[in-house]
Amino acid sequence: MKEYQFELEMKVRDYECDLQCIVNNANYQHYMEHARHEFLEKAGANFGQLHQQGIDAVVAKVEIEYKTSLISGDRFVVKLNIAREGVKLVFFEDIYRLPDLKLCARGKVESVCLDRGRLTRGELFDEIFSKWLKK
Amino acid sequence: MKEYQFELEMKVRDYECDLQCIVNNANYQHYMEHARHEFLEKAGANFGQLHQQGIDAVVAKVEIEYKTSLISGDRFVVKLNIAREGVKLVFFEDIYRLPDLKLCARGKVESVCLDRGRLTRGELFDEIFSKWLKK
Amino acid sequence: MKEYQFELEMKVRDYECDLQCIVNNANYQHYMEHARHEFLEKAGANFGQLHQQGIDAVVAKVEIEYKTSLISGDRFVVKLNIAREGVKLVFFEDIYRLPDLKLCARGKVESVCLDRGRLTRGELFDEIFSKWLKK
Amino acid sequence: MKEYQFELEMKVRDYECDLQCIVNNANYQHYMEHARHEFLEKAGANFGQLHQQGIDAVVAKVEIEYKTSLISGDRFVVKLNIAREGVKLVFFEDIYRLPDLKLCARGKVESVCLDRGRLTRGELFDEIFSKWLKK
Numbered sequence: 001m002k003e004y005q006f007e008l009e010m011k012v013r014d015y016e017c018d019l020q021c022i023v024n025n026a027n028y029q030h031y032m033e034h035a036r037h038e039f040l041e042k043a044g045a046n047f048g049q050l051h052q053q054g055i056d057a058v059v060a061k062v063e064i065e066y067k068t069s070l071i072s073g074d075r076f077v078v079k080l081n082i083a084r085e086g087v088k089l090v091f092f093e094d095i096y097r098l099p100d101l102k103l104c105a106r107g108k109v110e111s112v113c114l115d116r117g118r119l120t121r122g123e124l125f126d127e128i129f130s131k132w133l134k135k
Numbered sequence: 136m137k138e139y140q141f142e143l144e145m146k147v148r149d150y151e152c153d154l155q156c157i158v159n160n161a162n163y164q165h166y167m168e169h170a171r172h173e174f175l176e177k178a179g180a181n182f183g184q185l186h187q188q189g190i191d192a193v194v195a196k197v198e199i200e201y202k203t204s205l206i207s208g209d210r211f212v213v214k215l216n217i218a219r220e221g222v223k224l225v226f227f228e229d230i231y232r233l234p235d236l237k238l239c240a241r242g243k244v245e246s247v248c249l250d251r252g253r254l255t256r257g258e259l260f261d262e263i264f265s266k267w268l269k270k
Numbered sequence: 271m272k273e274y275q276f277e278l279e280m281k282v283r284d285y286e287c288d289l290q291c292i293v294n295n296a297n298y299q300h301y302m303e304h305a306r307h308e309f310l311e312k313a314g315a316n317f318g319q320l321h322q323q324g325i326d327a328v329v330a331k332v333e334i335e336y337k338t339s340l341i342s343g344d345r346f347v348v349k350l351n352i353a354r355e356g357v358k359l360v361f362f363e364d365i366y367r368l369p370d371l372k373l374c375a376r377g378k379v380e381s382v383c384l385d386r387g388r389l390t391r392g393e394l395f396d397e398i399f400s401k402w403l404k405k
Numbered sequence: 406m407k408e409y410q411f412e413l414e415m416k417v418r419d420y421e422c423d424l425q426c427i428v429n430n431a432n433y434q435h436y437m438e439h440a441r442h443e444f445l446e447k448a449g450a451n452f453g454q455l456h457q458q459g460i461d462a463v464v465a466k467v468e469i470e471y472k473t474s475l476i477s478g479d480r481f482v483v484k485l486n487i488a489r490e491g492v493k494l495v496f497f498e499d500i501y502r503l504p505d506l507k508l509c510a511r512g513k514v515e516s517v518c519l520d521r522g523r524l525t526r527g528e529l530f531d532e533i534f535s536k537w538l539k540k
Contacts, residue, residue: 013303014153014307015161015304017154017318018150018152018154019149019154019207019452020456021318021321024150025438025467026434027431029430029431030283030285033285033429037283037284046342048284048341048342048343048424049342051424056425058471059430060470061468061470062467063466065465066464066466066467071318072316072317073316148438149438152453155326159303160303160329161297161299161303164296165418165420168294168295168418168419169418172418176478181477181478182289183289183476183477184478186289186426193336194336196335197332197333200331201328201329201332204328207452208446208454285429289419289423342424
């Protein structure tokens with residue numbers, strides 16, 4: 001298991017499963033979003049409050065590879081690392097089933113930071129995540 | 136079939152079905168919300184724009200009886216009537232499967248109107264829905 | 271605070287909030303469903319596995335009063351009690367914000383038990399929840 | 406505007422917007438899924454019925470670039486093309502706002518076909534989509 005900067009345990013909720021009896025694909029994106037926002041809280045900021053201040057982190061691109069389907073009753077963990085790539089803050093987010101740590105999904109989420117709707121160079125990301133961004 | 140003041144046709148989307156292969160209960164509430172907001176647009180207002188102006192219609196109570204389950208591939212129609220009850224605007228919303236018009240769900244949704252977070256007497260409802268509210 | 275038979279702590283996920291910056295009404299129904307299914311697991315059964323065996327608990331009626339809106343960053347607890355009323359198993363589910371225990375929503379969810387699509391008298395409920403159903 | 410093999414018009418539903426007052430990212434994936442399943446119906450098959458027969462199309466990978474955010478009140482169209490790439494059926498799905506046809510999202514969704522849980526070579530895709538797959 002490679003090392004990650006943050007992780008969040010969750011459990012499948014049955015309404016997240018679709019008629020194939022597996023978690024619907026879009027919900028993995030929800031899981032990854034929630035993990036990012038919890039990481040943000042750990043770093044001392046809140047997504048909703050940032051929005052009130054006119055600061056919006058928005059997703060520019062998402063890539064998800066689906067490996068193993070989560071089903072009713074499964075627990076899982078979202079593990080993530082971050083990196084700056086130009087103006088973007090990139091989240092590498094992997095979802096593992098618990099307790100066997102089988103890889104379920106591998107995601108790459110690229111976000112940019114808007115200030116009152118205008119694209120920034122992402123300096124705020126550096127500030128908030130200074131402990132985790134490599135120099 | 137009784138008469139209704141507004142109706143909106145929709146179709147089940149597969150991600151709205153859960154592992155029982157039927158539309159998840161909470162989604163009927165979504166369908167009813169969407170019908171209310173479309174009715175609002177027909178009356179000349181937009182829910183998002185009202186929020187920007189500090190006006191928020193919020194749900195105070197919801198009651199839904201589930202009669203017949205919608206499944207993958209089903210089309211349906213949400214039909215509604217409104218009534219003022221004190222400060223509340225009450226929506227009676229029934230969902231029928233198409234084309235056989237079988238009753239799927241019967242809902243009663245009570246909403247109140249907030250102006251910058253403070254409860255109003257609902258005068259704005261009277262104004263917006265004057266054509267439909269009985270004198 | 272009255273006594274409850276089961277409780278489940280959760281946290282608002284930002285995607286559950288709508289453009290009014292509060293948790294969308296339908297999501298309270300999701301929270302209540304998840305609490306019921308976790309209670310079911312505590313009682314030794316799993317909703318998905320029951321479905322595989324042809325046994326489906328389905329919601330016949332739901333009533334929710336909305337008292338205080340949950341917002342981004344809020345933690346909350348769903349607390350519930352159950353009672354048999356004829357063929358129905360009724361869940362009384364209240365949602366309180368944490369840590370101040372402010373009441374956010376009060377729900378009553380009536381469910382029936384289907385065996386291969388046919389309504390049962392709900393004997394299976396008695397069996398599964400025998401520890402919690404009053405004699 | 407390039408040519409597409411299928412398109413589906415939809416309208417933003419307010420519950421799909423999050424606290425940033427824009428459609429939540431995961432919902433674009435829902436829109437794309439719904440367009441694929443409607444295309445499948447046009448081709449004569451139904452996703453739910455295929456599942457009942459033991460045939461499951463599952464997503465192996467998704468890539469979405471987000472260009473312009475959809476907001477409350479927006480109408481939009483999902484336009485798609487398909488191609489076979491080995492065992493995969495690839496959907497190129499673009500979402501345009503209406504009526505100005507501004508590009509909102511550009512998606513690539515790779516799916517595989519399982520028969521009773523086992524990976525197939527995707528022959529069923531060829532059969533169902535024979536009219537649209539280039540020889």
